[in-house]
Amino acid sequence: MKKRIGMLTPSSNTVLEPVTSAMLHGIADVSAHFSRFKVTELTLTSKAASQFAIEPMLEAAYELADAKVDVIAYNGTSGGWVGFENDIRLCEKIKEETGIPATTSVLALNERFKAYNVKKFGIVSPAEKQIVERIIGNxxxxxxxxxxxxxxxxxxxxxxxLIDEAAVKRMVREIAVPGVEAITTFGTNLWAAHLVEELERELDILILDTISVVVWQCLKMLDISPTAVTGWGRLFDREY
Structure with a gap:
């Protein structure tokens, strides 16, 4: 039976759709579907924070529900600085309003940190320092x-x-220092997921991309083995 994954997509994001579709390409009877809500600014201003209010995201979720998707994921990382509780409330509200289980990139990342018993991590982010400091604090x-x-x-x-591949690789290498148990490429509009397997081989460290983790989580929620995804890093080598 065909399974459908619905993705809530920030309007200015041009990466997560092709990457998600590429990851799922080899899995029969699983498709990804996308609904956008307005996001253009990455700052800590009140205007920027309002982009991540639950109401517009819920409106986008209603449209995915029209397509009878089996799971809904917010493929974005604002929960990292707005607060994990915001993502939790969003998922609860989506489930309450549509009956469809939901997750987010950040909640999926938190689950993977726990599953791999990560206590010390490194973070690569395209965002400004103040946002990264807020993420680290959370x-x-x-x-x-x-x-x-x-x-x-x-x-x-x-x-x-628009950040090029060389810059992403340079940033990952920069923080692959002793004591770091895992690195997260934190941003779903960052071309990073396709570099993970190569960088993991080079650096011998687990890399958790925020698009990859939410795809992994969605597959588990659909009772489909994430190991069906190949070529995207160690994350997909295990089912737990």
Whole structure:
């Protein structure tokens, strides 16, 4: 029976749709479907924060529900700085309003940190320093310590997709320092997921991309083995 994954997509994101579709390409009877809501700015202003209010995201979820999707995922990382509880409330509201189970990139990442018993991590982010500091602070509340971080200071979400492959590789290598148990490429408009397998071989460290983790989580929620995804890193080598 065909299974459908619905993805809530920030409007200025041009990466997550092709990457998600590429990951799922080899899996029979699974398809991804996308619904957008307005997001253009990556800052800590009240205007930027309002982009991640539950109401517009819920409207996008209603449209995915019209397509009879089996799971809905917010393929975005704002929960990292707005607060994990915002993502939890969003998922609860989607389930309450549509009857469809939901997850997010950040909640999926948190589950993978727990599954791999990660206590010390590194973060690569296209965002500005203040956002990354907020993310690090929120993880500290979960007793997860950031050992190394690097960011580029991008405030225009669309521009995140313009960061070239060489820059992403350089940032990952920069924070692959002793003590870091896993690295997260934190941003779903960052061309990073396709580099994970190569960088893991080179650096011998687990890399958790925020598009990859939510695809992994959606497959598990559909009772489909994530190991069906190949060529995208160690994450997909195990089912738990």
């Amino acid at each position: 993880y500290a509340k979960l007793d997860l310590q950031c050992e190394a971080s690097v960011c580029l200071g991008v405030t225009d979400n669309y521009a995140c997709a």
